[in-house]
Amino acid sequence: MDLYIYVTLVVLGYFVGKSREASHYRSIQEREGKFASLPTVATKKPLPQEGELVDMKLVSGCTVISIDYYKRLIAGLRNIFGGNISSYETLVDRARRESVLRMKEQCPDASQIINLRIETSSVFKNSGKGSVGSIEVIAYGTAVIFQ
Amino acid sequence: MVITNVETLPNREIVEHHGIVSGSTVRSKHAGRDIMASFKNIFGGELKGYTELLTESRDEAISRMKAQAEELGANAILNVRFSTSSVAAGAAELYVYGTAVTIR
Numbered sequence: 001m002d003l004y005i006y007v008t009l010v011v012l013g014y015f016v017g018k019s020r021e022a023s024h025y026r027s028i029q030e031r032e033g034k035f036a037s038l039p040t041v042a043t044k045k046p047l048p049q050e051g052e053l054v055d056m057k058l059v060s061g062c063t064v065i066s067i068d069y070y071k072r073l074i075a076g077l078r079n080i081f082g083g084n085i086s087s088y089e090t091l092v093d094r095a096r097r098e099s100v101l102r103m104k105e106q107c108p109d110a111s112q113i114i115n116l117r118i119e120t121s122s123v124f125k126n127s128g129k130g131s132v133g134s135i136e137v138i139a140y141g142t143a144v145i146f147q
Numbered sequence: 148m149v150i151t152n153v154e155t156l157p158n159r160e161i162v163e164h165h166g167i168v169s170g171s172t173v174r175s176k177h178a179g180r181d182i183m184a185s186f187k188n189i190f191g192g193e194l195k196g197y198t199e200l201l202t203e204s205r206d207e208a209i210s211r212m213k214a215q216a217e218e219l220g221a222n223a224i225l226n227v228r229f230s231t232s233s234v235a236a237g238a239a240e241l242y243v244y245g246t247a248v249t250i251r
Contacts, residue, residue, distance in 0.1 A: 009189050017191040024192070044153050053157050058150045058227055062205065064198045068191025091191075098193070115153050121231040123197070123239040134194055136201060136239075138229055142151040 013069030021090065028097050035104045040113040040141070047112055051146040059113065060140035061102025064123065065095040092120065092135065099139040110143035117141065148213055149223040149250065156223070159250045165219040169244035170211030174204040175237055201239065205229070208243045221247035 039047055046053065067075075071087035078085045096118060104113065116139065123136045149156065176197065216224050227245035234240045 013189050013191065016189075020190060020192045046157065056149065056151050056153070056156060058152060060205070060229065062198060062201055064194045064201060066191060066194050069189050071191065095193075115151075117152065117228075119229065119231070121233070123201070123231060123233050134197060136197075136231055138205075138231065140152060140227075140229055142153050 009069045010073055011070075013071070017068030017070060021094070024094055024098075028094065028101065031101050031105075032097070035101070038104060038110065038113065040100070040104070040116055042116050044115050046114055046144045049111060049146050051111075053144060054147045055145040057107065057143050058140065059103050059106040059110070059143045060138060061099045061104075061106065062136060062138040063095045063098045063102065064134050064136045065091060065098075066134040067091055092137070095135060095137040096120075096139070099137045103139045103141060107143040107145075109145060111146040112144045113141045114144055115142050148216065150209070150213070150227055150245070151223075151225060152227045152245075154226050156225070156250060159223075161225075161248045162251050163221075163249040165216070165221045165247035165249070167244055168212050168215040168219065168221070168224060168247045169242065170208040170213075170215065171240060171242040172204045172207045172211070173234060173238055173240045174200060175235075176200060201231070201241065204239070204241045205243070208241045212243050212245065216247040219247050221249055223248050223250045 041047065067088065071091070074087050075085045099118070118137065118139045120135060120137050123134060155161070212224065224245040224247055227243060230242045232240050
């Protein structure tokens with residue numbers, strides 16, 4: 001009986017997780033297109049630009065994301081043979097791009113975002129049986145406004 | 148109060164350093180959010196409840212840092228860094244620190 005439940009969850013996880021991932025990527029790509037002209041750099045000095053610098057402020061965006069049952073199973077199998085766990089790679093990639101987008105959305109009139117930092121940490125784990133393993137990605141930087 | 152994560156502000160001069168200021172919060176999730184998150188765990192994807200929780204806590208940490216800087220008489224905090232760690236089971240600590248300065 002337990003096995004049936006497990007198999008059902010894995011199958012559910014596979015289909016629902018896959019469609020969710022696809023729709024999330026679509027939304028990321030659409031929103032990234034909107035911000036394509038906003039320079040976002042990891043350097044500490046603003047890029048040379050015409051106009052006068054009027055304001056600077058801290059912006060940040062964070063995302064907590066979790067993995068589905070199917071991917072967890074695949075990752076467990078991968079652990080035996082070693083190698084790339086591509087299902088986890090797409091997970092962190094989604095979380096990172098989402099965080100950067102949220103950060104940009106915080107300051108729509110920014111001319112540049114400088115000193116971008118991205119940090120990943122795993123939060124809320126080991127809280128007993130049935131705990132939810134999840135990762136948090138935070139992106140932060142300084143929005144610079146030229147006029 | 149100017150808060151940035153760069154070291155210098157263009158066109159502004161630093162007249163006084165006040166040292167490091169920091170703010171931290173330790174937050175735990177509550178059971179309701181955890182139940183919703185366990186469902187999400189099957190399908191994967193974003194855990195919105197947790198994202199909100201961490202965003203709120205981070206704002207709280209920033210406002211604590213700000214209060215500390217104001218107490219010192221600073222009008223800007225430069226070189227701000229964030230860090231997250233899981234200190235106890237089911238809880239996360241959010242720590243924000245930076246350098247308080249007076250600018251002109």
